[in-house]
Amino acid sequence: MARMKFLCDTERCIECNGCVTACKNENETPWGVNRRRVVTVNDGVPGERSVSVACMHCSDAPCMAVCPTDCFYKTEEGVVLHNKDACIGCGYCFFACPFGAPQFPNGPAAFGARGKMDKCTFCAGGPEENGSKAEFEKYGRNRLAEGKLPLCAEMCSTKALLAGDAPVISDIYRERVMRRGKAGEAWGWNTAYGKPEQAAPAAKEAAK
Amino acid sequence: MLYHIFKNGWEDKAYIDARVFGLDKVKAEVMTWTPERVQDVTGIPEAEVLRIAEMLAKNKPSTVVWCMGQTQHTVGNANVRAMCILQLVLGNVGVSGGGTNIFRGHDNVQGATDVGPNPDSLPAYYGLAAGSWKHWCKVWGVDYEWVKSQFASQAMMEKSGITVSRWIDGVLEKNEAIDQDSNLRAVVYWGMAPNSQTRGLEMVEAMKKLDLLVVIDPYPSATAAMAAMMRKDGVYLLPACTQFETSGSRTASNRSIQWGEKVIEPLFESKPDHTLMYAFAKKFGFEKELCKNIKVNKDKQGWDEPEIEDILREINRGAWTIGYTGQSPERLKLHMKNMHTFDVKTLRANGGPCDGDYFGLPWPCYGTPELKHPGTPNLYDTSKHVMDGGGNFRANFGVERDGVSLLAADGSASKGAALQMGYPEFDHVLLKKLGWWDDLTEDEKKAAEGKNWKTDLSGGIQRVVLKVYGCHPFGNARARALVWNFPDPVPLHREPMYSPRPDLVDKYPQPDDKKVFWRLPTLYKSLQTKVRDISKEYPLIMTSGRLVEYEGGGDETRSNPWLAELQQEMFCEVNPRDANNAGFRNNDFMWVETPTKGRMKVRAQVTERVAPGTVFLPFHFAGWWQGKDMLEYYPEGAAPIVRGESVNQGTTYGYDSVTMMQETKTTLCRVTKA
């Protein structure tokens, strides 16, 4: 079974926002809900770098640990998904997440009134039937079920953003690092994937 | 950079000796540009210039990329020639990985340019001379005399028109000052954004004065809103569909052509451009002549639609100059179906049905489609045979100038050419002289008699020259570093019209005004002198350019929620030092005011991206006018999601001395807290 991960190569990202636009287009998320964002540091001065950030689908996901209604679940491919029907909009996951991934349609409103949490699904939908209308309306496209990878990485013009099976994308990255002759740790990997994988990922069925 | 290259002997001497003309004059000018003088004019210190010159000289090949930053100046023509000279001096032209790459702003700009929207040329850069008209009339299958009768006179037919950058002067200028009978009275905006053109305040005056304004666009666009602000009638909106709602060929910056399929049927009442053109021709009574060689079909609503494939076939039959002749619709469609057979590095098909072709048959793809020229991935590359995409510099300016040969030196022809020397362009006379005439078939002989490589409609001259003798139809000459027919044969520095440095205006002034230039009087020195000291009131340099989220005038992209969300407000980049001096902070509203009396209310983006003394504004915005939202002037429901001040309200007068390109990249402004 594959272990799906994201990797953003900060030496390559040109802050074009192609990934952000691809995500909005594919999942039809509303204005103000950004599953993916590009962050730039040292803007306009030497050393400027950009990185494209969304949910990293952590090995030992803090969001899962803190959710009071246990709405998160993990697929066999390591993708962290959640069940909007169970979400009460408390915002705990947002505070726990090291990447600022969880989004709330009503912004920073009070408890409950924030609306159901929304985040990157690795283009893998949610608990509803794969590819169903209900799944699309709540979670967006289920590309993984169609044998496709997330659209953000597929559309990245510089291939800074990689998505896929961990050994495959780390090999691509290792080869780049070797060619550049410059060591560099993949951005965010230690935080997201530094801990051992949560035991026994629950299958989609089990979460229902 | 050239100063350091020459000083250190980094130039490619053998290349220059064999393939470049007039470099000595350029070198003489260059060597007067000492590092101190360069720093005084540009602000860039010697070490930086030297570092980049050395990097280029010691890492070959390398390419130079630019967009409008080089061209939209009064000295744009000199800037781009300077870049080309830099590459020639380094021997970087005509080699894989070298050259100059001028990026186009959107889909098919290159293709549009190739089919002749410029007011000084028929399609494929044939110019406007009587011979050029006769060539195209033959291709179109229409009578030359009939075409001539459509013009007021033969003189008007052969006279370069007014450029798009100056249409407002065609309306507003005094009639006796312009070089045509009437002022402009009707204007058609066809897929063109008014806010990408300078002098917006004068533009709305011109719109007011017109008899008729037609807007053909997928969106009503800023044109419609600006016109609605000025007048209540005489403006017509025609909905055009986008490229996704029709099929056809599209040419990219690298001259390669792709076939695009229709993705969806045209939305609402929109029609593709060629359907609209046909409908106009029908109303004017010349639809038969327009489509002599082109099949006309009915679309789903019963409108007449010319067949796209036939339009390309007509281009193929006429555009010999640039080798837009071998790219038949069939060949292009085959490429699209077999994309996977092309090597991603060489762009060449390796086996399969397109074996040996370069992807998209980048022009020149000479001869008829049957000749199977593979296209030219890099121009002027002598390391390859001409039938393999090789080439050399064109002999377009005779064979000699001031007693010096313009032809390439012996031994510097393309690989395998029968003539291993410089040679002129081919015509029937040269073919006969060389004894190559009998390589033509009898039919080709009939067509080629009295013709040259670009007017022989049989393609016979090109076939024999390329295939049989491995030579280039346009000859083999030297690249001109010295362009004697331009106002500044050696590229010279001239201060912009609106300069922050009166002392530099005195040292590097603009040339004298021109009385007639593309039919219009055009100001240079008189205006520059008049505004010599204006930087006292407007101390900051103002430049403008693009954002990645939006395209062109931005009406389509600002109407797209996914893009609009990423850039929600028009802004101005200001250095922290200038912001602090003016007393505003990041995200405050600020005013940008320019010598046109344009006033733009925008968000301050305080950033080190710009140096102290310079501000940058993107040009994709429209829909605010001098601090006010223009929402009420858009047809209901048609306003873009994001609206903002257009920078070109504030850009000033100034035009390139050859091309009449507008000067958007440099003017002056002042900034205050709003």
Ligand code: SF4
């Ligand atoms: S990135 Fe945030 S939302 Fe995604 S799995 Fe990790 S903690 Fe949860």
Ligand code: SF4
């Ligand atoms: S598409 Fe790629 S290059 Fe562009 S912002 Fe996203 S990660 Fe960066």
